[in-house]
Amino acid sequence: MAERTGKYTLSFPSKPTIAGSAAVVGKKEGEGPLGKEFDKIYTDSTAGECSWEKAESAIQREAIIRALAKSDTAASQVDAVIAGDLLNQCIGTTFGLREMNIPFTGVYGACSTMALSLLMGSVMVDGGAADTCVCATSSHFCSAERQFRYPLEYGGQRPPAAQWTVTGAGAAVLKKAKGKVRITKGIIGRIQDLGVRDTNNMGAAMAPAACATITDFLNDTSTCPEDYDMILTGDLGSVGSKLLRELMVKESGVDISSVHRDCGVMIFDPSKQDVNAGGSGCGCSGAVVCSYIMRLLREGEIKSVLFVGTGALMSPTSSKQGESIPGIAHGVLLSVD
């Protein structure tokens, strides 16, 4: 039974366990600094499918199947899968899950989806609505580019603040049973919009949301950044990460720079890989959290991570209609018991 801590933060007394997780990525991600952390690397961007959208479904399904296997869980034991993605009508998720016959709760949080699904999974497990949940998400560079920007064949130029959508998926199995890595707290984000209109600068659009969520969480729990081994944002990239650290000092008087990391910065090596401001997409934090971060926690190298997924809640239509880009950030506290 969850308890409210402060105005926005939820505490989960039963501390749902992440019993297993898996990450599946594409070739470029496999060549990055975290390459050896991932469970499977597809060197073919189609993953053997006949379209990039179907490839995205395939990698999300693959991540879920691997997470289930790693946590010794049969699909029939799962009470709910909580998942979503960036594609119109979330087809990466729905077609990926279609054959699984598991009760399905679709969530939409743009690139914050991994955090949102872990958060809603914790609410369900802690609140008795499920004993076992799967939380998952995915993104694919090629399906995202042609949907949000240009056909790949056009070869559009990318400005320095642009990010590279990660081809990847992450899945985590949450259980009521006791285990090593637990979700002890969570926070649902509030939409923040400071008027950024540049769709090639998502980091700037999302940083205010991350700032609000981290500030709310620290205030609600009366903690400071140093109480955590890591405050991990989803996909602010190098531009958004710098802005977040500045915003935190300016707006909240808190310096998070000693513990702040960003999945979008970690997943690629900008000196060797042509990704401009770093990685983005639901699969960015999905793949990093469900592999590298989970290993660090499992092996006890770090003991507490405030994971704050960040999402830009726009669409090509809203941008064409002159709208600014609303951001949102959802958080979960991952703790080693």
Add this chain to the structure above:
Amino acid sequence: MAERTGKYTLSFPSKPTIAGSAAVVGKKEGEGPLGKEFDKIYTDSTAGECSWEKAESAIQREAIIRALAKSDTAASQVDAVIAGDLLNQCIGTTFGLREMNIPFTGVYGACSTMALSLLMGSVMVDGGAADTCVCATSSHFCSAERQFRYPLEYGGQRPPAAQWTVTGAGAAVLKKAKGKVRITKGIIGRIQDLGVRDTNNMGAAMAPAACATITDFLNDTSTCPEDYDMILTGDLGSVGSKLLRELMVKESGVDISSVHRDCGVMIFDPSKQDVNAGGSGCGCSGAVVCSYIMRLLREGEIKSVLFVGTGALMSPTSSKQGESIPGIAHGVLLSVD
């Protein structure tokens, strides 16, 4: 603290209360048989905005504001709004909620969203994650047509099985406090896909999902259709409703025809309004449940409604790639205390 009843059904012992609800619709819906039930009818399809997408956001926001007012709730008291819609990246919802400063959980269930948001809201309130939630959704005929089908200017012909996307929004305020209309049970749907590929026959694509969810619910709770005053589907329309009743008899040996109603059949008068197989869209069940059905419950005319929202989890892209249309149906049991 939710309890699991049977394999798929959730029981909410705290019985979250629907403290207030509101429905806002367009002109055609206002001219239909339920016209006098709605809280506000916009006779201008733009609702004073400069695009249909912005109009959809405006009517969803209007429904939420009215539901809050009717339940004597300030926006600042709301712990979470759980909402979604059909537009790419759910912009109907995100831009509608942007200025509200309420923690926001995006859900995606296509036209099943009203049921999904009520279900997740119940999980949150019952599980202690929220004392007060807003559950909401919307759709707009003009924004849906140009996104899913053709530009309106094209004047595409509509076959008899096609449905008319409702311009409308529904919002309900869920509270932990005791009240008259409560949510006592819920069920998360499983994706069903019998291979229907006709995007002009959504009723046929969604009927198997409704059949599975209703069957699971009746089995889990050891009840029969006559135990409910109404089994209410979201937007199967006349074609899908007939198929559902046949499927229920054929697949499950259960005749629901005496208590089955469908929001898509109820919201328009096919003899006077040119809607072919009836209404559809998130706003269809959203508007009907949050007005007419809630009034019947509140006034004691009916005492128990199994509301099963139905959604087609396709996109224009998946259909162009030759995919069939997966359906899903989520359910909540609305009971008078």
